[in-house]
Amino acid sequence: MVDLSTSFCAIEVKNPIGVTSCDFGGNERLLRRCVEQGIGWIIGKTVHQIDGPHRWPRPYFYSLKRFGKELGDAFVCSQMFHNMPYERWRDDELPRCLETCRVHNVLFIGSCSGIGADADTWIPFLKDMEAAGVRMVELDTGGPHATFGAVNAQKEVGAPLAMDPKTAYQVTKACVEAVNIPIMFKMTPQCVNMAGVAMAVERAGAAAISANNSFYGCWIDHETGTFFGVPASMGGLMGRPWQLFSLAKVMEITATVHIPVLGGGGTFTYDDCVRYLMAGCGLAGLCSSLYSRGVEVLRRCIDGLSDYMDRKGYHRIQDFQGCVVKDFQYLRDWRRENPMAETTPIIPEFDADRCDQCGVCARVCPYGALSLDKTNDSVPRLNREYCCGCGWCVGHCRPHAIRCVHAETGEVVWNGFGTIADWIKTA
Numbered sequence: 001m002v003d004l005s006t007s008f009c010a011i012e013v014k015n016p017i018g019v020t021s022c023d024f025g026g027n028e029r030l031l032r033r034c035v036e037q038g039i040g041w042i043i044g045k046t047v048h049q050i051d052g053p054h055r056w057p058r059p060y061f062y063s064l065k066r067f068g069k070e071l072g073d074a075f076v077c078s079q080m081f082h083n084m085p086y087e088r089w090r091d092d093e094l095p096r097c098l099e100t101c102r103v104h105n106v107l108f109i110g111s112c113s114g115i116g117a118d119a120d121t122w123i124p125f126l127k128d129m130e131a132a133g134v135r136m137v138e139l140d141t142g143g144p145h146a147t148f149g150a151v152n153a154q155k156e157v158g159a160p161l162a163m164d165p166k167t168a169y170q171v172t173k174a175c176v177e178a179v180n181i182p183i184m185f186k187m188t189p190q191c192v193n194m195a196g197v198a199m200a201v202e203r204a205g206a207a208a209i210s211a212n213n214s215f216y217g218c219w220i221d222h223e224t225g226t227f228f229g230v231p232a233s234m235g236g237l238m239g240r241p242w243q244l245f246s247l248a249k250v251m252e253i254t255a256t257v258h259i260p261v262l263g264g265g266g267t268f269t270y271d272d273c274v275r276y277l278m279a280g281c282g283l284a285g286l287c288s289s290l291y292s293r294g295v296e297v298l299r300r301c302i303d304g305l306s307d308y309m310d311r312k313g314y315h316r317i318q319d320f321q322g323c324v325v326k327d328f329q330y331l332r333d334w335r336r337e338n339p340m341a342e343t344t345p346i347i348p349e350f351d352a353d354r355c356d357q358c359g360v361c362a363r364v365c366p367y368g369a370l371s372l373d374k375t376n377d378s379v380p381r382l383n384r385e386y387c388c389g390c391g392w393c394v395g396h397c398r399p400h401a402i403r404c405v406h407a408e409t410g411e412v413v414w415n416g417f418g419t420i421a422d423w424i425k426t427a
């Protein structure tokens, strides 16, 4: 029997899967839909008192489905901060959200935004939420929509806060000192120096970091010759492939600081959640997948996580949480062939019993190093002169009939699973 319960900033949660800030945490009716799926936590929609980002263009979701199946889950989104008047949210909606979360044993995390590093524009929300019984607050310092959607005078709202370590430090410190509940800082993927911002936020006393907010994007309808949806750059890089980028940014954080991290971005399946947990995150969040797949995606992730742990013999989240962090490195630190030999010492090896002669490897080899004559060959032929030892064929072979080996010793370097072997014995 696996135990999904865990803790985040010393707060117990029944499982690590939840919903990051969006409509679903904006009112009790939508929140309930998620809570009933069995989630461990949910973040409220960002509240604020800034003119501009609460007035969204309607319609505000523009699905890219019809532009190709690769874009099936992608959309441009011109929705911004909460559009409900703050006082109504605080006095009416928040208590009802908290009560529903209490009944279902779900952690509710508040989310707010002020203007730039002006502490007075942040602290009232924190105090109100603390007084209402909110146990933790996320600073929405990462919103691309807010940056571009706020009126000109307030363009320091959103992502600019999370791109500069100095500003991030100021905002966080002021908020941390104002209340006694844990403060979580939300990252923007627009930040190049994410490790630097993470260190600044840790130094300022943040209890946790969440990563990442959405990237911005825009789309052009080639049939009409006009922008698709809004004629502007907005939250837009949605969909599962976006996880690659977000995960890399999360690794920059977890490999650098020692405070808890809430990870998300392109999270659609249970294994996506596992990846964020293995990357050192304490919680794994979903957002846009609820929109493109329905709220049931949450239940599937929770059940999938439980089955996965059972299958792997993990009893608790901590059995695998952060397991890859110690191995993270920047490519500049990778041991290299010196000089890089013209004839590759690493070549593909074919398993005749598994190969079904589909010819995909020969078709996709960028270097034209593989050929297959189905009448004479049982496996593809290798042109050693052209082969670069790149491993592309390994990843494309559906029956797993190819692996990369060391040409001289036959030692396996990569079989298409996990990390390539460090085959260079001398630097």
Ligand SMILES: Cc1cc2nc3c(=O)[nH]c(=O)nc-3n(C[C@H](O)[C@H](O)[C@H](O)COP(=O)(O)O)c2cc1C
Residues within 6 Å of the ligand: 020, 021, 022, 023, 045, 046, 077, 079, 080, 081, 082, 111, 140, 143, 186, 212, 213, 214, 235, 238, 239, 242, 264, 265, 266, 267, 285, 286, 287, 288, 289
């Ligand atoms: C419709 C929608 C509304 C969002 N609203 C907010 C918001 O109010 N505050 C915030 O911090 N992030 C907001 N986000 C960003 C998400 O919380 C999340 O960080 C981002 O979408 C990346 O995760 P995903 O790839 O799982 O969607 C919103 C995202 C979407 C799709």
